[in-house]
Amino acid sequence: MTSKHNAAAPQGALVLFSGGQDSTTCLAWALERYPRVETIGFDYGQRHAVELTVRPTILEKMRAMNPDWAARLDADHLIDLSLIAAISDTAMTSNVAITMQENGLPNTFVPGRNLLFLTVAATVAYRRGLDVLVGGMCETDFSGYPDCRDDTIKALQVALNLGMATRLRLETPLMWIDKAASWELARTLGGDALIDLIRADTHTCYLGERGTLHDWGYGCGECPACALRANGYQQFAAGNPA
Template sequence: MTSTDDKALVLFSGGQDSATCLAWALDRFPAVETIGFDYGQRHRVELDVRAPFLTKLRADFPAWDGKLGQDHMVDAGIIGTLSETALTRETEIAMQADGLPNTFVPGRNLLFLTMAATVAYRRGIKHIVTGVCETDYSGYPDCRDDTIKALQLALNLGMDRRFVLHTPLMWIDKAATWDMASDLGGDALVNLINRETHTCYLGDRSRLHPWGYGCGHCPACQLRADGWARFVASDPQTG
């Protein structure tokens, strides 16, 4: 199937960043599909919130409902089998000797985007949207802009297509990510992302904070909490 300019595929994990990217895509493209990956992640509760979030997004934003198409779920368990990380094992989160946090899952984003491109190829989709970011990326090398540009070139050469990998969050921090959600969908979208997504690395959904659910201590929670605090400080009426 030949790719067309009016379709986008969003890597939607169930977390804040990918939910914001989904809204970004729905604001720009007339047809949007989503894709998620089950790789044996320790915080797989993020997969549990995906369907309810999509249902509520459709209900709360009727203009986007007609644009939002098929959701794809991919079994990427091989990633969890091959890796020994704090996101795929019951291991305490810590820094490694190489300077990277042990939450880094080697090859994860490279494989995700390759599998997404495979689905996009079959579905005739040109635009692929992912929430990777150099500003709040915990040092993950597969979130860097150079990595994404190199992978786009490799995918285009290897599949003889002209995919475009979009990274709306690449140069912004978590506070600006909340700002983006607010600009796209106002308080309704901010509140939906706040309450219905999951970002905590430990998969803790027992505690609701002003910025959402989470343990409050892992790097993902700390980034989200700090971004929320700066976002609220810039707009005191929020929250």
């Protein structure tokens, strides 16, 4: 990360890229729209750290999939945010059963995670001359996390721009669509090749399970992330029979 912020630089995007289904779809979405796209991932002591190991393969295959994407896809940044695990007590950062809490949220909710992710990403974007952040937050088909809601993202966009004197834009292409529509969006963006990549190479399961390849991808099949992904794929497949 060497270049300085330059208001006159061509518009570019920094995609929050975890290695999961949603962020991979968002990456394809950004590659269709922006002349330069960089990616950023976070090692925060997550229980499913396997998602970090699949990221390079996904990036390599997306470059090979489309020459235009290859020309636009630039640097990847992996940031150490292990302090999140140090100050959190959640099922995403500890080996405990996934349950609902008294506040109505699942204990997979990591307080402040997306707020910190976006703040750090905005700092990297500033230095790299990028003026769009792209994230896979969604409040249509999700686990109820308050930091995935549209109001949160809009408020944070205002705060970041006030705090850095920028005109950064936060884009959330999945915000108002469900998982079935996310699968369909991926097919629209990259055809069957992108669907196959998402199935076989991305990782979403909270437990980090990659022992069995289901029709919807790898995972335990029981955690909330797997349930959403599997149900969405079944609806998508029903509308797109072979």
